[in-house]
Amino acid sequence: MSIAAPVTLSTQGPAPVPALFVSHGAPLFAIEAGETGPALTRWGQALRAQFPGLRGVVVMSPHWMARSPLVMTGPQPATWHDFGGFPAALYQLQYPAPGAPALAQEVLGLLQAAGVAAQGDAARPFDHGAWVPLMHLFPEADLPVVQVALPVGAGPAEVYALGAALRGLRSQGVLVMGSGSMTHNLAEFFGGEREPAPYVVEFSRWIEAALARGDLKALLNYRSEAPHAQRAHPTEDHFLPIFFALGAAGDDLHANYLSREVMYSMLAMDAFALQPAA
Numbered sequence: 001m002s003i004a005a006p007v008t009l010s011t012q013g014p015a016p017v018p019a020l021f022v023s024h025g026a027p028l029f030a031i032e033a034g035e036t037g038p039a040l041t042r043w044g045q046a047l048r049a050q051f052p053g054l055r056g057v058v059v060m061s062p063h064w065m066a067r068s069p070l071v072m073t074g075p076q077p078a079t080w081h082d083f084g085g086f087p088a089a090l091y092q093l094q095y096p097a098p099g100a101p102a103l104a105q106e107v108l109g110l111l112q113a114a115g116v117a118a119q120g121d122a123a124r125p126f127d128h129g130a131w132v133p134l135m136h137l138f139p140e141a142d143l144p145v146v147q148v149a150l151p152v153g154a155g156p157a158e159v160y161a162l163g164a165a166l167r168g169l170r171s172q173g174v175l176v177m178g179s180g181s182m183t184h185n186l187a188e189f190f191g192g193e194r195e196p197a198p199y200v201v202e203f204s205r206w207i208e209a210a211l212a213r214g215d216l217k218a219l220l221n222y223r224s225e226a227p228h229a230q231r232a233h234p235t236e237d238h239f240l241p242i243f244f245a246l247g248a249a250g251d252d253l254h255a256n257y258l259s260r261e262v263m264y265s266m267l268a269m270d271a272f273a274l275q276p277a278a
Contacts, residue, residue, distance in 0.1 A: 163247025
């Protein structure tokens with residue numbers, strides 16, 4: 001199911017780069033783009049047209065979790081195929097975007113200034129939670145990318161604080177992005193169904209309605225307030241990157257939806273930019 005919104009970006013003078021949340025789906029999303037992949041590509045093209053001086057991307061993925069906050073600092077991260085049992089073509093894909101050691105040092109400085117004991121990791125490769133959606137967003141792979149690890153044991157408020165610490169980067173030409181999944185119950189992946197499961201739609205639209213209200217408190221307490229939250233996310237890891245994007249957005253809670261597609265009946269592929277209301 002998809003109800004794609006048109007790409008709309010503010011054109012009133014200098015503006016912060018929107019924050020972004022994307023659902024990266026299954027690894028097959030890299031070669032089976034559905035409707036979400038082209039929607040991300042269109043948005044990426046529009047973003048670069050509005051921000052020709054875009055410096056890079058800072059992204060959090062649930063496929064890099066660390067016991068203490070870590071930041072990718074290498075100059076040329078490898079493409080890691082961190083999955084198994086998929087078609088051979090998937091393992092041939094590369095996303096050769098450069099790293100950004102200087103931007104990584106800015107990220108480290110901002111996190112440390114916010115009281116986060118972050119450290120650099122020069123050997124970290126791009127995991128599929130980063131490179132798969134980036135292949136659709138920026139297929140040229142020419143924008144520098146820095147990953148930030150999701151701390152083990154962090155909850156919504158802690159991840160929001162990490163994004164908030166990096167909020168100023170948006171005014172300096174940096175896209176701050178959370179990559180996760182609007183719903184992620186892999187126990188239901190092999191059910192054979194293809195129509196969107198009702199609980200997936202109800203959970204996703206509750207999140208959208210909370211965003212439309214600007215109700216950050218409800219979003220932070222989604223675990224107890226959102227319908228079917230436990231079923232949509234038996235564990236929180238794939239939902240937490242949304243709070244990285246929300247923290248980076250701050251008061252810019254207007255959500256411009258790029259996709260509401262559902263794959264395999266249970267993977268909601270919601271993607272939205274967070275920016276000031278037009």
